[in-house]
Amino acid sequence: MKFKMMYSFLNHDIDIVEGALEEAVYADSALIQEASLHLLQAGGKRIRPLFVLLAAKFGTYDIHTIKKVAVALELIHAASLIHDDVIDDAEIRRGKLTVKAKWDNRIAMYTGDYIFARSLELMTEIDKADAHKILADTMVELVIGEIEQMKDKYRFDQNLKDYLRRIKRKTALLISTSCVLGAICADVEKSLQMKLARFGYYVGMSYQIIDDILDFTGTEKELGKPAGGDLLQGNITLPVLFAMEDISIRKEIMKVHENMPRKEMDTIINLIIRSGAIDRARQVSNQYLDKALVIVEELPQNQAKTALKSIAKYIGKRRF
């Protein structure tokens, strides 16, 4: 089943969210607007808005309220990607030039700040104190995650715990928060909110691990950027950690530096793929996915539950 078919009953609402996304970054200044729309219009799976809407389906669903939360979450995600690309010196994302590549680091910094401020402006229309608290806490963790990732670059002595904590902050919390905020803003009862939070967390962990795997196994066309880019930039992800358990591979990986020639990098990517590290990383992803699928069963039966299950499974199997 194609991804979009898993939530076809939400297609109209997702269109509303898309419209609201573009509207949210409207600016008098052509530069600000163009730079803000650049990444948003490059596509993306809209996982966070989708989870906001699906979680809200377990309560009093009102698209005109919930779309604000969905848009705010996608904007925070977009802002963090734009700042991320400055840090990683990334040229390409979603098959297009990054904001920092098309304009420059300074424009990228303020475009991120602008999108971020716009998302907060939208959120102020939501009168739920706990939603604001959870979102602000998540943003603090998100930034700490980004800083940790930057600090941990080319640090080959880190361990599984470091990695898991980092992807929790960097990815899983925001996906979990998408579920919780959708639930809170639709007045879903507390115990269900917590189940949705845990579901989002587990799916988020699985999602990021798969993302880190695809960076090795995906083609440039699938990824919208060259393979092995994470490692080249010094990000030590789960496949790398597993591959480094072999001393001889570890030695090769420790030679990686920013300007490593493509050919040498390809050799290292092949070493990692052939080491069995990819399969082991996939197993860890599956463990998280299984936990998500156990929790989802505890939710009341409805279309949203079926969709959440399909999406979780899709995320665990996706190839790009």
Place this chain on the structure above:
Amino acid sequence: MKFKMMYSFLNHDIDIVEGALEEAVYADSALIQEASLHLLQAGGKRIRPLFVLLAAKFGTYDIHTIKKVAVALELIHAASLIHDDVIDDAEIRRGKLTVKAKWDNRIAMYTGDYIFARSLELMTEIDKADAHKILADTMVELVIGEIEQMKDKYRFDQNLKDYLRRIKRKTALLISTSCVLGAICADVEKSLQMKLARFGYYVGMSYQIIDDILDFTGTEKELGKPAGGDLLQGNITLPVLFAMEDISIRKEIMKVHENMPRKEMDTIINLIIRSGAIDRARQVSNQYLDKALVIVEELPQNQAKTALKSIAKYIGKRRF
């Protein structure tokens, strides 16, 4: 009268705010904490927290609530300065290395993001929907102001209106918002809130114009950075706009570029100072100040009113 004597009845509360400022950026990571504290501990006049507290004095003043708002406003200001220094490639602020100079642009970007997120976290403890809305709107304008400033660099064809709109966004709105938020969070009645908002706006305009004057007339020791730095970085401020009305000076100013030798820059600074542009800029500042002093008279008599008056006058006359 010395600046600190103007609000000596608040000294204890300002100490509480200082403590809360440091506490607010607490982080497990030494890097994050050190980079966050770096600018905060370099001093600064704490104008925004001061205005928050003083505005709150017109209502139900509770330091344990209001300190959160005061800290949040100072943190937003600090975050924007740190991002500002990345844009301006500034090495020195408040007599110390900037975050981007002591660490690098990337650390500075995330330190700003971190401080910003922490300020939002604090604000979520304030249960006032209108305060959140005003703050988020102000942050959007603040970022737009920064982007406009960046776009307008070395653009010698801009006019007074461009300048005034930019400093409104960049400075005056956040000072105005400090007054309003202090008032809202102390349940000050609506009509007084609006007067405090206008007072803050006028003082903020006056403050930024004086800041822009001091960039020419201050010594390096007073400024904590070399004189003429704004113009060197391409920021066309009010003294520059006035000086450019003389065609021969305009021709010289248009030669300014980032790497202009110090000696040539000093010649241009002297041209501007001798043109009478400084006095004219001071007159504009005084016009805003006068408006602030008219409004302040409409406030009920108390210690805070006296302090607001003294501070406004001090701001209009300050030499650094």
